[in-house]
Amino acid sequence: MSRRIAVVLFNLGGPDGPSSVRPFLRNLFNDPAIIYAPWPVRPMLAELISRTRAPKVAKEYAKMGGGSPIVPETLRQADALVAALEAASPQDTFEAFLAMRYWHPFTHEAVAAVKAWGADEVVLLPLYPQFSTTTSASSLKAWRDAGGDEARTVCCYPTQPDFVAAHAGLIRQAWQDAGRPSNVRVLHSAHGLPEITIARGDPYQWQVNETVRAVTAALPELDDHLTCFQSKVGPLEWIKPATEEAVREAAEAGKHIILSPIAFVSEHIETLVELDEEYRAVAEAHGAPGYTRVPALGTEPGFIEALKRLTLQALEGPVGLKPPNGEAICPAEFRRCACREAGLVRQETGEGR
Numbered sequence: 521m522s523r524r525i526a527v528v529l530f531n532l533g534g535p536d537g538p539s540s541v542r543p544f545l546r547n548l549f550n551d552p553a554i555i556y557a558p559w560p561v562r563p564m565l566a567e568l569i570s571r572t573r574a575p576k577v578a579k580e581y582a583k584m585g586g587g588s589p590i591v592p593e594t595l596r597q598a599d600a601l602v603a604a605l606e607a608a609s610p611q612d613t614f615e616a617f618l619a620m621r622y623w624h625p626f627t628h629e630a631v632a633a634v635k636a637w638g639a640d641e642v643v644l645l646p647l648y649p650q651f652s653t654t655t656s657a658s659s660l661k662a663w664r665d666a667g668g669d670e671a672r673t674v675c676c677y678p679t680q681p682d683f684v685a686a687h688a689g690l691i692r693q694a695w696q697d698a699g700r701p702s703n704v705r706v707l708h709s710a711h712g713l714p715e716i717t718i719a720r721g722d723p724y725q726w727q728v729n730e731t732v733r734a735v736t737a738a739l740p741e742l743d744d745h746l747t748c749f750q751s752k753v754g755p756l757e758w759i760k761p762a763t764e765e766a767v768r769e770a771a772e773a774g775k776h777i778i779l780s781p782i783a784f785v786s787e788h789i790e791t792l793v794e795l796d797e798e799y800r801a802v803a804e805a806h807g808a809p810g811y812t813r814v815p816a817l818g819t820e821p822g823f824i825e826a827l828k829r830l831t832l833q834a835l836e837g838p839v840g841l842k843p844p845n846g847e848a849i850c851p852a853e854f855r856r857c858a859c860r861e862a863g864l865v866r867q868e869t870g871e872g873r
């Protein structure tokens with residue numbers, strides 16, 4: 521039987537021009553998953569932070585033409601995914617919908633578009649391989665709050681084999697293209713989080729470490745690896761080491777730096793400005809013999825293969841949360857993992873389901 525299958529891609533979104541930088545930031549800082557202050561303090565803080573932060577950030581977006589490339593990048597990924605799904609399951613009709621959290625096309629717009637399209641099945645697919653309350657859970661809540669149907673929901677995929685192989689392949693390629701330098705340190709840089717978010721049971725850092733463990737295992741030719749965290753905002757302590765520190769230390773140690781974005785799957789302000797300009801300048805200032813930035817996964821075939829497999833696996837069995845291979849993976853301390861909150865637990869702990 522032929523089915524109409526909607527695949528909803530969750531992502532953060534970004535401003536589409538100079539005038540949307542401030543409202544985009546306001547939406548971000550007004551998210552209770554990002555700032556824990558209650559109403560009406562949170563919207564007041566969001567107004568204040570976005571007003572003061574917008575001028576600096578707008579200059580950075582100006583380097584990318586005034587807005588973020590995240591929507592066009594995500595549309596390319598959506599097209600590649602639909603083509604792969606149609607080839608794998610030609611009897612079905614697939615359509616991908618973008619659901620951005622803080623700017624157009626918003627999650628509520630995706631809910632309306634999916635309903636209008638008339639899907640038989642809906643798969644929610646976060647473009648966040650590692651689960652966080654600040655990203656995937658926030659998008660899932662926005663989906664539900666907007667009246668989105670209970671759907672087949674991919675929770676996370678930090679060690680999905682095609683995803684891991686795609687990362688390892690891009691790192692190896694970047695190293696080869698740089699002339700196979702010796703004395704290399706691979707910095708796996710993920711977006712950071714406040715320490716308090718982790719203390720509340722967010723599994724993101726644990727899942728990032730799982731990704732890095734799997735990727736480094738696939739790269740025996742490179743033996744110096746470090747996981748680090750970028751993009752700190754605000755006065756709270758964030759998880760460490762900071763990427764900027766890690767770049768400085770590696771440069772001072774005379775390492776050729778290979779910088780791989782490990783929790784971003786497309787290019788945007790955090791890669792094109794922070795990694796390509798700011799941290800490159802730090803590396804050069806501290807005498808690094810080389811600085812090679814590995815591209816984000818984008819439409820890398822191995823990554824699209826991973827998204828295709830995750831979608832097809834999510835279509836099996838009942839509607840609901842779809843943890844990796846059907847089993848929750850996060851240890852008990854990470855109680856804010858969606859799987860735990862849905863009552864699914866790790867098999868090897870003997871807790872049962």
Ligand SMILES: C=CC1=C(C)c2cc3[nH]c(cc4nc(cc5[nH]c(cc1n2)c(C)c5CCC(=O)O)C(CCC(=O)O)=C4C)c(C)c3C=C
Nearest residue numbers: 532533534554577588590652654711713714753783788789
């Ligand atoms: C794994 C992905 C991401 C996590 C985790 C995350 C948490 C997080 N982010 C902020 C604050 C900002 N993030 C901003 C941009 C931005 N963040 C992500 C991803 C994650 N964020 C992406 C993909 C982007 C790029 C958006 C785009 O331009 O396309 C920004 C805006 C830029 C800036 O002002 O520096 C802010 C602010 C917090 C506070 C947080 C966790 C608490």
Ligand SMILES: [Fe+2]
Nearest residue numbers: 532711751790
């Ligand atoms: Fe962010």
Ligand SMILES: [Fe+2]
Nearest residue numbers: 849850857859
């Ligand atoms: Fe989990």
